[in-house]
Amino acid sequence: MMREVEGQSTSGVLGSILLLDGSHLRHGAGPSLPEAYNAAIDGIPIGPAVGSCGTAAFSKAPVYVSDIGTSPLWADFRELALSHGLRACWSTPLISGSDEVLGTFAMYYREPREPVEGDLAVVDLITRTAALVIERRKSDAALRDTAERYRLVARATNDAVWDWHLADNYVLWNEALEAAYGHARADVETTGAWWIEHIHPDDRQRIDTSIHAAIDGCAENWTDEYRFLRADGGYAEVLDRGHIIRGPDGQAIRMIGAMLDLTHRRRTEAALQESEERLRLAVDNAEIGFWDVDVVNDILIWPPRTKAMFGISAAAPATMQDFYNGLHPDDRDATSAVYAAAADPDQRALYDVEYRTVGREDGIVRWVAAKGRGVFDDDGRCIRVIGTAIDITERKRLEQALRELNETLEKRVADAVAERKLLADLVEGTDAFVQVAGPDYRWLAINKAASDEFERIYGMRPQVGQSMLKVLDGYPEHRAAVAAVWGRALAGEEFTEVGEFGDESRDRRTYEMKYNVLRDSAGRQIGAYQFVYDVTERAEEQRRLAAMEEALRQAQKMEAVGQLTGGIAHDFNNMLAVVIGSLDLLGRRIGAGDPRAKRYVDAATDGARRAATLTQRLLAFSRQQPLKPETVDANKLVAGMSDLLRHSLGGDVRLETVLAGGLWRTHADPNQLENVILNLAINGRDAMPGGGRLTIETANCHLDARYTSTHLGLQAGHYVLIAVTDTGAGMPPNIIAKAFDPFFTTKEVGKGTGLGLSQVYGFVKQSGGHVKIYSEPGEGTTIKVYLPRLTGADSEHDEEQPLSDLPFGDRQEVVLVVEDEPAVRQFSVDALTELGYQVLEADGAAAALRLLDAHPEIALMFTDVVMPEVNGAKLAEEARRRRPDLRVLFTTGYTRNAVVHNGVLDPGVEMIGKPYTIEELAAKVRDVLDAPEGG
Template sequence: MRCARRFMRRPVAPSASGASNSCPVRAATEGWRLKLEQARQGSKYQEVSSLTDDPQDIMNKTPRILFLEDIPADAELAERELRKAGIEFTALRVDTEADFRRALVEFAPDLILSDFSLPQFTGLDALRILHELKTDVPLILITGSLTEELAVECMREGATDYILKSSLTRLPSAALNALEKAAAQRAREAASAARWRSEEQYRELFENANDLIYTHDLAGNYTSLNKAGERITGYTRAEAVCMNITDMLSPEQLARAREMISHKAASGGTTVYELDIIAKDGHHVSLELSTWLIYDADSQPVGVQGIGRDITEHKRAERERDTERELLDALFEHLPVGVLLRDAQGRYTRANRKAAQIFEIEREQLIGMTPEELLQRAQITQPSGQPLQPAQMHSSIAVQTQQSVSPRPALITTPKGNRRRLVASAAPVALSEQGELGSVVVIEDVTEQHAIQEQLRQSQKMESIGLLAGGVAHDFNNLLTAIQGNAQLALRKVSPADAVRHRLLEVERAAQRAAVLTRQLLAFSRRQYLERKSVNLNDTINDIIKMVRRIIGEDVEVRLNEAADLAAVFADPTQLEQVIMNLAVNAREAMPHGGLLIIETRNMELDAAYCRRYSYVQPGRYVEIKVSDTGCGMDAATQARIFEPFFTTKEMGKGTGLGLSTVYGIVKQHDGHINVYSEVGHGTIFRIYLPVHERPTVAEPQAVPAPLAGGTETILVAEDEAALRDLARDVLEGLGYKVLLAKDGAEAVALYEAERERIDLLLLDVVMPHIGGHEAYERMRALNGTTPVIFMTGYSTETVQSRFVKHNRFIEEAGAVLLQKPYNVEGLGRKVREMLDSSRKK
């Protein structure tokens, strides 16, 4: 039968002693008996903590007997019986399970004499513990009484013998018999081991190798398999010798194996190759095989012998490394920063996709470049614009210093002409064990972040300038109110023919021009008074387009492109006319020899991507006003400052520098934003975005001003500027009113408390020392006052309104109106009369 085949088994050499007819087992047994019979003296029980005798040397040592007995006297009787028989031994008594378990390890007994019944423990328990620990120490039960059923059960559980305590005379022979059997078993094991050691060296190598070793005949029938082969394949040797190589190989692998066999049969020698086999449980095992032919006595090949190293884990680790490499390659490729690897020769050997995108250079071109070549190709400079030297390149510094280079900024101009701001860092990289150094460079494109930071910085700067401008305008408005009002009062007292009248008119006109400047400052600081309503910007632009054409001249062509479905915005149309006019004038000055001005409107949806570029913008629906020209354009430095008040590129005395700052302030006050794009020699584009107002536009009738009228009512005026107090008194008294004056809010409250029954109107400055106008008014209302109020201010409605919002009130709810400084005599008289008439109707 095939399964009974054996292949090239060499005979085992005879024993060196020549005693081929001797029995090692019998010799071992006799040795035990001689040792026991030569016992000459007894011994007391010993407390043994640790005994580590080799079981192979047990024949040369005194046997160790473990007594499992809870009654010391019974243990001593058994010991006396053994010593009476001349048996020499070392004894140890235990009476609990825990001590029994410990003694099996530390005392290592050759024989156990156990009582059957112990407190919480029995002889059967002891036998089961021996099974559990897989120890073959013989156990003899010594008991006072034992039923036949228990005796049978104990023998079934592995007891060597059992003896009644009433018949201890049989104990020595039973003990010797048990020791002899144990010795015989050990002797048989020793003989078997000796025979195994006497096998030829090939067999030891075959069986003890960590690698799979096998043989098969030329037909592929396995004839041997070592233990490592059993472990690796899962087949036992008996199973393997009944199998052919076809049973362990897939069709693809079988073809390769047969090819290797044919190759060896034809050429001989050793063949090394990899092969996957199918183990018994179905999983695949990768082997690295070294195979050669086996020859018979006539030097004819009769089979193949092979050694196979299990490289499954190696292959798995290799696959994991490949997977990890692929993962790292994917990570390298998709990093949000650019990465360049430089070798020891100073050339870039690897570049990721982002690096190619940043430099706008094909990756194939980047690879192989030197830092010097990249420096020239990308026009890399320092942030100041100074050229960067090759030795200052991050990769060069990292190699030279053998230290990491902290992030440093740089500017580049890509081959496509795009300017970018970068932050780059580098670190040295060991390329070999010989100390070759390269470097890795990490490049981050911070152009967008820098732009956002610049926008924030510019916004903060403009806000600071706006605060300053608003404060200046407020104080200046107080002065202008006094100048203009007194000039107007003086004009009423001089005749048309008086020479002084011309001077007073010049003062009035100068004050009016100065008031225009302060309004522009207030517009920039977003503190001017707005009369906002729902507006269609097409209508606003059409209202002033003729004026725009007249102002900019015939040498500039004006085109108007309006969206037919333009949404409404919530705005002050007069202020938006000012925006269009200022931008048109700015465009005209940029086209001294003529050109083209285009004004366009359209609806826009500003999404999250846009708002990431402009962090101060909220996403949503907007109306865009685009004003573009073909003028001389602006450089970056000019663009950075065009919205600053008093900044101008004109000659001294030819401009205030408030035109574009006014545009900026008006747009911001309307919750919009403005962007500018310009290139020198290529014109300028302004884009204004105003949020859409969902309410429909409604045409409002134009009010016809009524003739100026006076009255006899009593008015309380609170103003901290003495000139303005006197002006208000003169104007109002000139119109027939009775006037009470207060220099601050506290004095006004005191006057009101004393005279509130006859006071018909309050005229309060918003900003005064100690107590402002809004707080003074709140205190007056607390006195159950219902007197109407007019607030005077050099600031805007929004500024005044914010003070009331803090108290959860609004100007309208308080029954108040606002009088913007600088006001003229007629404006003050008309506002007072309107407020008095309105309160009387209520």
């Protein structure tokens, strides 16, 4: 526009447009003005006396300066303008349709000049035209920005997002349709019919009816669940949600929605149900009842034993309303209040209550003692309340009998202290342990059951009249504990206490003790009595249940973090394959001719290799590294590492090995096992900064069912043990609990990644084993690694792996590279060419098969595993169908694919993991090409 204005002018005008940016003007166009002048005025502020343009933008009115040499508006810019031969400037603001200043249009002249009527008409036309163009461009930019944000949102989500234009039945899908369900957008028909056809036949009519009912009605939203056909032929369970956009007449014109894949969630729910079933079976075999309230979904879980406490048959359903209805009317309010306090996020009280129930089916009144706690999520919301219940009806009957006995005998006991055995004689028939003591801790009465139990756990028989404190003089700690609980009772407190008593060298048991005050006929306290039950087995069962729940929570946490780290490592491996390989090729090209460049390449390569090591540790923790298990003699492996270990530990640490004779073989990846032992040894060294002793010990061991029952996923049986013990500082329990978490470290910044022990944990779990830490502050640490014993013929010998050179290829040998990532494919082609092979390349399965048909001389196909449409495994299957003699080498940076199952390569599969160096690639390609036919 400016060039056209200048070309039409007969007076030598120079045009300029400045664009308003906040409170400053920016250079927009000035094709004939000197570049130095345009640069100088770029960014000038607007104001009441800032040249012609700054003043015009500020006042929103034209400013015509006929002589810059005399105008006060140009005081700050006069020398600049005159130095470039500019003498007059007519400036007009560019105004939008909404009265917004967009910028200024200026006409410069090289001699003083006043505007005339014709000039003003031209200025008016140009300013209006320029304002329209600028305003249109800004609107277009805003529209593109909105469209880009929508595109980025659709790409960022993992849900398959669909946009259905109802008028022409056109459906647009985002990229997540392929990522989540395998359907490439290029193969998808953009119609609603395609979506309906991919719904499971049993769900299709229901979904078709429900969505059209929402569209044809007046609903704003639609939600339903169904099974959706994946590209691999399986069905995914999905939750589909859509928002309906309607026109002014209420007619549906468009619908936008998203499909959430519920498959993983359903599997998790099934696993949780299985875990809860195991827990239920364990509780059913105990003497306690279990209960679990799902607060969010209002679901009550009661096993048959708990239902029986409410007079409900085992097969009958039970709800929270049955719980409230089953409470005795006199106990209902108090019990409900205690439950509400346990579920209250602010109180989080312990649910500990005794109440009566009235059987729903049999009408029998029972006494129940229940304990439990609330479980809260990260937002503080109570999601579960879980606990145990015990039928204490018989105990209550005995206590009532004892109270009645106390009420009738208190006066006689007070009047005839000499007959102190009376109370004990009256309760000899009960199995409970009953003791009565006076204010001086002397026994007033004790029944035979209590005497027998005291003698069994302490080796001495108590007598009426003796001081219980004097009897326990030989056990100071026990004496203090007895004095504490009886002191409370003799002080007038009535309570129930659970505690452990007994000489550990004889027997130590857990008791539930109920203390009551003993009064005379006038109501004065004359002592206290105790009613005791042995609850050792019940307490042990509760501890086992708590340990199982904690183990389940820990396993779920580690699994979730493992899935996250595995996905991150996959992307890093692809990037590092290009970086390491390109640096390797660059280093070979440079050689020793440029030392400084060679040093830079070596430094970059070292950093990339460190990143690759970190990625492998992430894969190890997430149990996604491809293992190559072999028959391993742990004794031989440890002995072979002696020099490496001594070099790594330094002179201040003394290394000792204790190798068991007749050690069983195990089946594991020897390289990874060496890394585990080295990791543990270095951790032990770091725990002994002042030096010490590090012991590596091997042994055969058996983990029984009692031990494995408290460790989820661990099978009972024979294991090979490798234990690493240091004499260092040790660890407190809170550190042990987090030691295997990824990136957790107690070392200072720069001294450790926090992935060493998490890598150990991932490898051992992936190998079907178990790892356990034993440590106390100041007492050192022992980490025990258990690997399953290998049985069968392979357990009796080791297979020696021959070493091979890294020869170059022959130009007559042709290699086909199949890789969908351009950068990775280019590196692979360059590397193999550098190694002397003739190389062909393809970006996917279709191109690869065409090249195989056209080039029968291809000897090896080097293919990525994870590729769109057709993966590497399926490509290899089709290629070998056409060419049975074709050699195949796979590569991948992620192991959850078609050639690795349970972390182990499929039989006969050759694979090299990303990233890899040229040396590793050369050796692997040569091994595959030189392998015997059918090997």
